[in-house]
Every structure is written in structure tokens, then in C-alpha cells.
Amino acid sequence: MAAALALAGRGRGQTAPNPNVGCVIVNHGVVIGRGWTQPGGRPHAEAMALEQAGDAARGATAYVTLEPCAHPSQRGPACSQSLIAAGVARVVAATGDPDPRTNGAGFAALRAAGIAVETGMGADAARRAMAGFLTRRALRRPHVTLKLATSLDGCIALVSGASRWITGDAARAHTHLERSRHEMILVGRGTFETDQPRLDVRLAGLEARSPRRALLTRGDPPQGWEGVRDPHAIGTLEDVDHLFVEGGATTASAFVADDLVDRLLLYRAPILIGHGKAALGDIGLERLDDAHGRWRLADTRMLGSDRLEVYERVRENGVSTAGRSS
Amino acid sequence: MAAALALAGRGRGQTAPNPNVGCVIVNHGVVIGRGWTQPGGRPHAEAMALEQAGDAARGATAYVTLEPCAHPSQRGPACSQSLIAAGVARVVAATGDPDPRTNGAGFAALRAAGIAVETGMGADAARRAMAGFLTRRALRRPHVTLKLATSLDGCIALVSGASRWITGDAARAHTHLERSRHEMILVGRGTFETDQPRLDVRLAGLEARSPRRALLTRGDPPQGWEGVRDPHAIGTLEDVDHLFVEGGATTASAFVADDLVDRLLLYRAPILIGHGKAALGDIGLERLDDAHGRWRLADTRMLGSDRLEVYERVRENGVSTAGRSS
Numbered sequence: 001m002a003a004a005l006a007l008a009g010r011g012r013g014q015t016a017p018n019p020n021v022g023c024v025i026v027n028h029g030v031v032i033g034r035g036w037t038q039p040g041g042r043p044h045a046e047a048m049a050l051e052q053a054g055d056a057a058r059g060a061t062a063y064v065t066l067e068p069c070a071h072p073s074q075r076g077p078a079c080s081q082s083l084i085a086a087g088v089a090r091v092v093a094a095t096g097d098p099d100p101r102t103n104g105a106g107f108a109a110l111r112a113a114g115i116a117v118e119t120g121m122g123a124d125a126a127r128r129a130m131a132g133f134l135t136r137r138a139l140r141r142p143h144v145t146l147k148l149a150t151s152l153d154g155c156i157a158l159v160s161g162a163s164r165w166i167t168g169d170a171a172r173a174h175t176h177l178e179r180s181r182h183e184m185i186l187v188g189r190g191t192f193e194t195d196q197p198r199l200d201v202r203l204a205g206l207e208a209r210s211p212r213r214a215l216l217t218r219g220d221p222p223q224g225w226e227g228v229r230d231p232h233a234i235g236t237l238e239d240v241d242h243l244f245v246e247g248g249a250t251t252a253s254a255f256v257a258d259d260l261v262d263r264l265l266l267y268r269a270p271i272l273i274g275h276g277k278a279a280l281g282d283i284g285l286e287r288l289d290d291a292h293g294r295w296r297l298a299d300t301r302m303l304g305s306d307r308l309e310v311y312e313r314v315r316e317n318g319v320s321t322a323g324r325s326s
Numbered sequence: 327m328a329a330a331l332a333l334a335g336r337g338r339g340q341t342a343p344n345p346n347v348g349c350v351i352v353n354h355g356v357v358i359g360r361g362w363t364q365p366g367g368r369p370h371a372e373a374m375a376l377e378q379a380g381d382a383a384r385g386a387t388a389y390v391t392l393e394p395c396a397h398p399s400q401r402g403p404a405c406s407q408s409l410i411a412a413g414v415a416r417v418v419a420a421t422g423d424p425d426p427r428t429n430g431a432g433f434a435a436l437r438a439a440g441i442a443v444e445t446g447m448g449a450d451a452a453r454r455a456m457a458g459f460l461t462r463r464a465l466r467r468p469h470v471t472l473k474l475a476t477s478l479d480g481c482i483a484l485v486s487g488a489s490r491w492i493t494g495d496a497a498r499a500h501t502h503l504e505r506s507r508h509e510m511i512l513v514g515r516g517t518f519e520t521d522q523p524r525l526d527v528r529l530a531g532l533e534a535r536s537p538r539r540a541l542l543t544r545g546d547p548p549q550g551w552e553g554v555r556d557p558h559a560i561g562t563l564e565d566v567d568h569l570f571v572e573g574g575a576t577t578a579s580a581f582v583a584d585d586l587v588d589r590l591l592l593y594r595a596p597i598l599i600g601h602g603k604a605a606l607g608d609i610g611l612e613r614l615d616d617a618h619g620r621w622r623l624a625d626t627r628m629l630g631s632d633r634l635e636v637y638e639r640v641r642e643n644g645v646s647t648a649g650r651s652s
Binding site: 272276291 | 480481488489491579595597602606607617621622633
């Protein structure tokens with residue numbers, strides 16, 4: 001299942017509105033097929049893995065990160081039917097598919113065909129790996145990651161506005177990798193005008209994975225950019241299941257204030273600035289008690305001399321929408 | 327030597343102006359004596375360990391965190407002479423004593439008496455364990471630890487001033503433990519008037535180790551407090567080798583601006599405040615480049631849901647004045 005989860009990560013940011021699924025098929029202890037949802041959403045992970053496995057899939061076990069789909073489409077057959085047709089003996093799925101066209105029907109079809117079905121293995125990791133799809137289903141909007149790059153005292157710039165650079169090369173490269181895992185990046189008007197950011201992925205081999213760019217603005221967006229009128233409008237963005245918010249403070253605060261941030265990427269340089277620009281403005285907090293219990297540290301690591309922390313929003317509806325960092 | 331260093335830690339904050347030394351005496355693989363500098367500075371670690379060892383010290387090895395002193399005083403004989411008299415065969419010392427009355431003379435006396443002397447084992451750890459004494463010798467002032475307790479976005483309070491509580495019980499208990507390892511705690515006028523802090527050690531068994539209290543003020547200090555007119559005046563404080571600065575932002579900024587902070591204890595709660603009170607005010611930084619290369623992460627750990635980071639000031643004169651946390 002860990003291998004299947006790793007494969008699922010390959011499609012992250014490339015498959016909306018389809019889930020980025022991973023699948024590994026094993027027979028007699030040998031991996032005979034590996035698949036992941038391809039860019040645009042097809043082929044599905046199971047179809048790719050079954051094609052590799054061929055006849056060897058008969059009697060094999062398929063490990064998938066999500067319940068195999070139960071609904072055929074114009075673009076291909078239902079994965080549950082494909083697994084049955086291939087003669088797979090056992091399916092191990094990390095978590096169920098909330099899509100109403102599947103939602104248990106995939107498992108039911110497999111069982112009805114005499115296939116052993118097990119669920120729940122790696123469920124938390126799977127929910128993180130496919131956070132975009134699951135957040136879209138649960139909250140009707142993309143999964144939102146907010147990136148902040150600060151000094152130890154929480155500043156994102158000097159009062160002069162100077163912010164190049166707070167973090168080092170490794171942290172900035174990591175940000176580019178994160179960009180490649182999102183369908184869209186969003187900044188506010190201030191950042192757009194001050195920094196003229198390119199917001200592309202400048203990593204060898206990943207240049208083609210630069211996300212669409214959005215500007216938080218009530219006016220017309222500049223050429224090459226899409227406009228988002230207010231944070232809640234992200235629910236209407238087509239084919240965006242992962243949104244990467246890169247600032248500045250006003251935009252970040254607007255998303256935090258509206259509780260639209262699921263995952264916080266905090267890059268911190270070992271410097272003190274003092275009397276600089278704060279990472280956040282008003283987020284509507286009135287009592288300290290209300291600030292607690294909302295964020296949980298999910299991952300931390302060094303990136304050169306900088307430190308990355310990944311926090312996930314703790315939500316009562318059980319949607320674990322954060323993810324370990326790439 | 328690790329055992330000797332641990333013993334050295336017991337005296338931290340209790341021995342100024344003497345160094346807090348640790349000593350372990352081993353014969354035939356058995357620990358026969360353990361000592362650490364006692365409150366007020368006497369007996370010395372070696373004297374305590376030698377007394378425990380008694381006649382068994384003959385032919386033994388003494389592990390000490392600092393070069394044994396060469397100068398007798400009214401309060402006791404020189405430790406190098408005591409080691410010679412006890413018939414110790416070998417002395418392993420972590421680092422030399424910069425006190426001009428010793429500064430190599432201790433080692434020379436031991437060697438002249440036919441004792442094998444080795445130095446350098448655990449030198450970095452020893453310099454951290456005895457940071458107060460060594461900072462006083464190198465920089466003519468106490469070793470200064472600045473404590474900050476912030477949200478993830480670097481706030482120490484809401485705009486209303488509310489700061490109880492940002493961090494949780496475990497972090498606050500850790501702060502009390504840190505207090506017990508300093509001779510003096512210092513706050514500014516604002517913190518004194520707003521919070522009326524007791525600044526004592528409220529940990530079972532350590533109540534008697536509450537440090538002296540100082541107020542950064544140009545006026546008269548209140549009863550029970552000592553006055554410090556400006557940050558540079560800390561060099562004149564008697565019997566203070568470890569100073570713990572607890573805020574608020576104005577006081578913290580004054581110490582940072584004057585480059586008087588050797589160790590930064592950063593307690594961070596997993597909360598966002600936004601539009602609150604910043605941890606630091608103006609520290610005189612004009613260019614981002616100047617902020618880099620000054621701080622190095624020395625330790626990090628979770629304290630409940632809060633995270634503690636310990637940063638040490640990187641100084642070119644090689645004084646490693648930070649320390650792992652207790």
C-alpha cells in the first residue's frame with residue numbers, strides 16, 4: 001500500500017476533477033503492475049496497472065488507494081469491472097470513494113464476483129494523498145495550502161518591503177516542487193504588483209507542470225491570469241482540486257479568516273527581523289482560547305539552514321486534508 | 327565525560343562567579359566519586375568527588391569539565407594540588423580554564439607531578455554547560471538567554487494585550503526549569519506593570535532556586551527587584567553569569583539590537599493570531615543580508631502541542647555560548 005500511495009502522489013495536481021489514485025498488483029510476491037491516474041484523469045490507476053499485468057493478474061492481489069469506481073464512462077470501463085474481468089483474487093483498498101456513483105458500489109461489485117475485499121489499510125495516508133479530491137467532495141471547494149516564508153519572529157519582509165531573500169535555495173526549490181503538485185496558484189494584488197511573480201515551476205524536468213495562475217481581485221485579471229473575486233469563490237474554479245496560496249499577508253489573512261486553509265507550509269529562516277511586515281493581518285480572532293485546537297504539526301524538516309513545518313487544519317468532520325510534504 | 331557534563335549542569339545558575347564544573351572519578355572501571363560545584367562556588371567539583379573517592383582515588387582517572395584550578399584560595403586548596411595529593415594517575419579535562427590564575431597552570435602542575443593529562447574530550451558540550459562562566463570571561467558580561475513565546479505567526483499577544491495563554495502547561499513548566507538555571511531574570515517596565523509577574527520557579531523541589539529579579543528601568547526598582555539602567559549595564563551585575571530575559575517586546579528588542587543575546591528560547595504554540603503584538607520591535611536591521619548567519623538551531627523538541635526551538639548566536643570569536651535545553 002505504501003508503494004501505491006507513492007504512485008498516487010505522482011498525479012497530485014494533475015487529475016482534477018478525478019482523484020489521483022495509485023495501484024500496485026502483486027502475484028506470488030512479485031509486483032506485476034503499477035499504475036497511477038494519468039494527467040487529465042484517464043486512464044485510471046487500475047487500468048494502467050492491469051494493462052501492465054496482463055494475464056498474470058489472474059489470481060493476483062490489487063492494492064489501490066481508493067475504492068475502484070463502479071461507473072463506466074465514455075472514456076473507459078468501470079475499474080471494478082476491469083478487475084473482475086482480469087480475474088483478480090483480492091483487492092485491498094485504503095479508503096472508500098465518496099463519489100455517489102461509487103460510494104460502496106465498487107466494493108459490492110467486487111464481492112459479488114467472489115473477490116476478497118479488504119479496506120482501511122493506510123487510510124489516513126490515503127486521505128492525505130488524495131486530499132484535493134476528498135476536500136472537493138466534503139467541502140465543495142479545492143484543498144487549500146497556504147505558504148508562508150518568515151523569519152523566526154514571524155516577519156515576511158522588512159518595513160521597506162524587502163523580502164529577497166528570507167529563506168534559502170533549498171526552501172525555495174521545495175516551494176517550486178509544491179507548486180507542481182497543485183492545479184492553481186493564487187496571490188493577491190499587492191504581491192502581484194510588488195513582486196511581479198512568475199509563479200512557475202523552475203525545477204529540471206518539472207517545467208511543464210507549472211500550475212494555472214490566479215489573482216485575488218474584483219477587477220479584470222491580467223493576461224495569463226485567472227481572477228478570483230473573493231476567497232469563497234474558489235469553490236467554483238473548474239478542474240482545481242489543489243490550490244496553493246502564496247500571499248501576501250492580506251490574501252493569506254483573508255483565507256485564514258474564512259477558515260479556508262487546510263494545510264499550512266511554514267518555511268522559517270534562522271533570522272530575526274523585528275519591526276517588519278507581519279505574516280498575517282487581521283484574521284478576526286477575538287479570544288486566545290478560540291485560536292487553540294485548530295492546527296496540528298504534520299511534518300517538519302530542515303531545508304538547508306531553514307526549517308519547514310507543515311501544519312494541518314484539524315476539522316471535526318474528520319476530513320484530514322493536510323499532507324506530508326513532498 | 328558525559329556524566330561529568332551532566333553533573334556540571336546541576337550547578338548552573340548557582341555558582342557565579344565560579345564556573346559550574348562537573349567531575350567523575352573512575353578506578354578499575356568503577357565510579358568512585360562524583361562532584362559538582364556547590365551553590366556559591368565551593369566546594370569545587372573535584373574536591374567533592376575526591377572526598378567521596380577517599381583512598382580509592384590512588385591510581386584513578388578523574389574526568390572534569392574544566393581544567394582544575396591552579397590557585398589556592400581562602401576557601402580551599404587548588405584542585406590541581408588536591409588531585410596530585412590524592413594520587414590520581416590520569417586527568418581528562420574537557421576544556422581549559424581561561425581564568426588567568428589557572429589558564430594552563432593547572433595542567434602544567436598535574437603533568438609536573440607525573441599525571442597523564444588529556445584535554446578536548448567533549449569540549450563543545452563543556453563550553454555550553456559552562457556558558458555563563460566562559461561568556462563572563464570572554465565578553466565581560468553574563469550569558470544571556472532570551473525567551474519568546476509566540477504563535478506560529480510570531481505574535482506574543484493579541485492587540486488587546488491578552489497573552490494568557492499562548493503556550494501550554496508543559497512549555498510553561500519548561501520555562502520555570504530554565505529560570506532555575508539562571509542567577510537572574512529580567513523584564514521590562516511594560517511587562518512588569520501589565521503582568522505583575524512573579525518570575526519564580528514553581529516546580530516541586532526547585533522552589534528555592536528562584537533567581538533574583540531585575541527590571542530594565544532608569545528609575546528606582548520596586549522592592550524585591552534590582553534595577554538595570556540599560557542592556558549594557560548587565561556587565562556590572564555581581565554574581566550573575568546567566569541572565570534570563572523574559573520580555574516584553576521592547577526589552578527583547580533592546581537586547582537583540584545591542585547583540586547581547588547568546589541563546590534564544592523560542593516556544594511556539596500551533597496557533598495563528600494575526601494582527602497581534604509582534605515578538606520584536608525595531609532591532610536596527612536595515613538589510614536582509616545582515617540578518618543571516620547569526621543564529622544556529624541547537625535543539626528542538628515538542629512540549630505538549632507546543633514546539634521549543636533553541637537557537638544559539640554564532641560568534642566569530644568562537645565562544646559557543648548557547649546550550650541544549652534542560
